[in-house]
Amino acid sequence: MRPSRRDELVQKALQVFYRNGFHATGMDQLVRETGISKTSMYKYFQTKDDLILACLHVRDVQFRHWFANRVEALEPRREHQLGVIFDVLDEWFSSPDFKGCMFIKAAAEFQEPDHPAHMISARHKCLMVDYIQDLAHQAGLVRTRALAGQLGLLIEGAIIMARFGNAAQAVKDARTAAKILSAAHENDGS
Amino acid sequence: MRPSRRDELVQKALQVFYRNGFHATGMDQLVRETGISKTSMYKYFQTKDDLILACLHVRDVQFRHWFANRVEALEPRREHQLGVIFDVLDEWFSSPDFKGCMFIKAAAEFQEPDHPAHMISARHKCLMVDYIQDLAHQAGLVRTRALAGQLGLLIEGAIIMARFGNAAQAVKDARTAAKILSAAHENDGS
DNA sequence: TTGTAAACGTACCGATCGGTACTTTTAGAG
DNA sequence: CTCTAAAAGTACCGATCGGTACGTTTACAA
Numbered sequence: 001m002r003p004s005r006r007d008e009l010v011q012k013a014l015q016v017f018y019r020n021g022f023h024a025t026g027m028d029q030l031v032r033e034t035g036i037s038k039t040s041m042y043k044y045f046q047t048k049d050d051l052i053l054a055c056l057h058v059r060d061v062q063f064r065h066w067f068a069n070r071v072e073a074l075e076p077r078r079e080h081q082l083g084v085i086f087d088v089l090d091e092w093f094s095s096p097d098f099k100g101c102m103f104i105k106a107a108a109e110f111q112e113p114d115h116p117a118h119m120i121s122a123r124h125k126c127l128m129v130d131y132i133q134d135l136a137h138q139a140g141l142v143r144t145r146a147l148a149g150q151l152g153l154l155i156e157g158a159i160i161m162a163r164f165g166n167a168a169q170a171v172k173d174a175r176t177a178a179k180i181l182s183a184a185h186e187n188d189g190s
Numbered sequence: 191m192r193p194s195r196r197d198e199l200v201q202k203a204l205q206v207f208y209r210n211g212f213h214a215t216g217m218d219q220l221v222r223e224t225g226i227s228k229t230s231m232y233k234y235f236q237t238k239d240d241l242i243l244a245c246l247h248v249r250d251v252q253f254r255h256w257f258a259n260r261v262e263a264l265e266p267r268r269e270h271q272l273g274v275i276f277d278v279l280d281e282w283f284s285s286p287d288f289k290g291c292m293f294i295k296a297a298a299e300f301q302e303p304d305h306p307a308h309m310i311s312a313r314h315k316c317l318m319v320d321y322i323q324d325l326a327h328q329a330g331l332v333r334t335r336a337l338a339g340q341l342g343l344l345i346e347g348a349i350i351m352a353r354f355g356n357a358a359q360a361v362k363d364a365r366t367a368a369k370i371l372s373a374a375h376e377n378d379g380s
Numbered sequence: 381t382t383g384t385a386a387a388c389g390t391a392c393c394g395a396t397c398g399g400t401a402c403t404t405t406t407a408g409a410g
Numbered sequence: 411c412t413c414t415a416a417a418a419g420t421a422c423c424g425a426t427c428g429g430t431a432c433g434t435t436t437a438c439a440a
Contacts, residue, residue: 005416005417019301020301021213021301023211026396026397026398027398027399036417037417037419038399038418038419039400039418039419040417040418042398042399042400047398047399048399100297104294104298107353107354108211108290108294108295108298108299109211109214109298111209111210111289111290122354122355125350125351125354126354126355146363149359149363150344150363150364150366150367153344153360153363153364154343154344154347154367156346156347156351157342157343157344157346157347157350158343159350160294160315160346160347160349160350161315161343164297164308164311164312164315164316165312169339170343172339173343174340174343176336177343177344180370180371180374181371184370195386216428217428217429218426218427226387226388227389228389228430229387229388229389229431229432230386230387230388232428232429232430233387237428238428
């Protein structure tokens, strides 16, 4: 466990970027809020962008692990886990420091499609859809690629709508829609 | 048509903000890209934030008018207009200068829920859902509030996914899901 | 042609930006 | 205690930030 200081920096910077935005957060503010000197920061990361990319990478791993762990905790039976993904989302939206999806925000601030931050974000969304498809497969559903794509749209839409006003309504709509769409992908259906 | 110069500023600044982001776009860059002097800018708007808010307001009106006009053009029969909203989205995603939803990006850069930019964005999304509900009503469907909420999630999700890689896949998934969800809201259903 | 108001260009303000140089303090190992 | 390496602190760099002051040019109306 050597690089604890570096990990601590990434972890704290991650929270500040998440709460305050990337461009809007200056390095001096990071010094203030993390308690880590600028000298150390620039020893670990050559540029601010490098630090941002490290934060996004950690966030990607952490978020997907957290999500899968919450699914597992709420529903241990694998064939029923697809049914609880919007309960996990609801937990996320209801957490006091929920501020939307970090990757949607990263893509909003780094718009060039070939920017590393943009690519990490796209990959994160792709991996989430892959995970949803895996849950659909374990639920014994058919045409899981199409279903996962559709549920992915509901998830992203719910994240957006949760940021604008009523998160409860977004979760409710998403849950209802997900049940209808999933029912259309049962092996006996069309 | 007196205030042409001011409108011209808003129109051009809107495009630069849309393409380049809000914080990432400086006033000097706006002078360069719009050809309007900084003196004039600050005569029309006291602060950069005021200019941003004016841009968002214009964008809100323009986008909703554009969207409704395209729906009308693709399908004049009102009872069938709900079926073409993803064709209009497809047009938008396919336009060469598509860079996502300006209001999602505004909410990403101005995170405080009571920030005017955030509130304008939330209101825009709300008005879009209202419009979808109106189309659902004209299509003779039932429980239009729930259906509009669900279709709204699909729309926002498609916008997000279109920014990350394959827009065509997002439109295809959204169209399929929308048909299933709409069918569940026909007056003979459920 | 003159008067007038709007727009322009330029130079500038203090503050902050990302990033660097250099010295001092801390902490753990021998 | 001493040596060493890491971290901190401070002061600073040029560039850019949002915003202002002020004199010049444009364009149109009388």
